[in-house]
Amino acid sequence: MTMxxxxxxxxxxxxxxxxxxxxxxxxxTSLIDVPEAAPxxxxxxxxxxxxxxxxITHHHWDHIAGLDDVLKVHKAKVVGxxxxxxxxxxxxxxxxxxxxxxxxxxRGTVIDVSGxxxxxxxxxxxxxxxVFTADSLMALGCGRVFEGTKPQMWESxxxxxxxxxxxxIYSGHEYTEANAKFALSIDPDNAALQKRxxxxxxxxxxxxxxxxSLLSEELETNPFLRADVPAxxxxxxxxxxxxxxxxxxxxxxKDNF
Numbered sequence: 001m002t003m004x005x006x007x008x009x010x011x012x013x014x015x016x017x018x019x020x021x022x023x024x025x026x027x028x029t030s031l032i033d034v035p036e037a038a039p040x041x042x043x044x045x046x047x048x049x050x051x052x053x054x055x056i057t058h059h060h061w062d063h064i065a066g067l068d069d070v071l072k073v074h075k076a077k078v079v080g081x082x083x084x085x086x087x088x089x090x091x092x093x094x095x096x097x098x099x100x101x102x103x104x105x106x107r108g109t110v111i112d113v114s115g116x117x118x119x120x121x122x123x124x125x126x127x128x129x130x131v132f133t134a135d136s137l138m139a140l141g142c143g144r145v146f147e148g149t150k151p152q153m154w155e156s157x158x159x160x161x162x163x164x165x166x167x168x169i170y171s172g173h174e175y176t177e178a179n180a181k182f183a184l185s186i187d188p189d190n191a192a193l194q195k196r197x198x199x200x201x202x203x204x205x206x207x208x209x210x211x212x213s214l215l216s217e218e219l220e221t222n223p224f225l226r227a228d229v230p231a232x233x234x235x236x237x238x239x240x241x242x243x244x245x246x247x248x249x250x251x252x253x254k255d256n257f
Contacts, residue, residue, distance in 0.1 A: 002105050004128040007170065009209055010043050012036040015174040016062050017211055019132060020049070021125070023104025028052050030103045031076070032123065032132045033172060035062050037069035044074070055101065056080035057134035058120040059087035063172065083112075084119030095121065113160065115153025116143030124163065130212075131163060134172035139213040140179035140196070142224040144255060150248040154227065157247075161225050165216035176200050176210035182257045183223045186236055186250065193221040223250050 008020040012035035019032040020043060030053040031040060044051060051074035057063060058081070067078070067089050079101060082094035095101065097112035101123060108125040113136035120143075124131040135143035136153075137160045145153050160169075180197040187193055196217065200210050219225055226232045227247035233239055236253070238246045 002127050005103060005106055005125060005130065007128070007130060007168075007212075008043055008047075009170070009211060010039050011174070011209065012039055012066070013062060017170070017172055017174065017209070018066075019170050020044070020047075020051075021103050021128075021130070021132075022047070022049055023106055026104035028104035030055055031070070032170070033057055033063040033134060034066040034070055035064075037066035040066060040070055041073055050074060051076045053077045053079060053101075053103065055123050055132065056088055056091075057122065057132065057172070058117045059084050060117065060135070063134060064089060081110075081112075081119045081121045083114075084117070087119075097121075111156075111159055113137070113156035115145050115148040115150075115156045118147045120156075122160065124167075126164070126167075129164065129166050130168050130170060131160065131215075132170045133160060136160065136171075137169055137218070137222075137225075138171040138173060138179070139169065139176040139210050140183055140200075140218070140222050141175055141254070142222075142251070145251060150251055151244050153251070154244045154247040157225060161215070161219060163215060165214075165219065167215040168212040169215055169218060170212045174209060174211065176213075177204050179222075182254050183221065185257070186253065187221075187223055187226070187232055188235075189231075190221060192217070196221050 006022040010018045016035035029049045077092035079093040080088040099110045111122040116135045228243035
């Protein structure tokens, strides 16, 4: 049986996260996104890990800004979406939905999660119950729809929602406390959400990360995954509306919250 990946959450910049994923069996280490080089290089040094591969989720500067400085120290292969190759740094491997990526002995699958950007990808490693979602599905939220359409973002979130409920969501930012305030504004009677919001406030008071989060908990509390829940639709005056319309209204309200 394959040993699960050892995953390290690295705070970067003001509110970004990068992740190291290390296969204990082979010693292979990958990095998911590169917001800032210094904390990533420090994390590698402290563990005496050598970086083999860098998985890029999308082209926004706060997910690639540290790449050149990391590559000066670790000659790692850079992997990113074929659809976004014109806006990404030079890639050693171009991927699209359904393609396989490996970290040591563990095989992962690429998922197209366009919406926040067109060409945004997530990386799912089922044996380790992990998916790296960056700015698509986030803890109690989802990314702002900059380039795609809201129906496209809803489709992307539905793909992620269909993963096994024990999957851990490794998202790209520490936005959870603000997301909780918005979620409570439209889903105030959700007991699971009330409990989670209190836990989040406690964690943040100690400056502890709220990422990663558990998919089963997101399904119970994240309003962007609950657009197909009749009670939530009714809360916002969209009783009986298609889920995609409910999602569009929720995302629009969050944009203006």
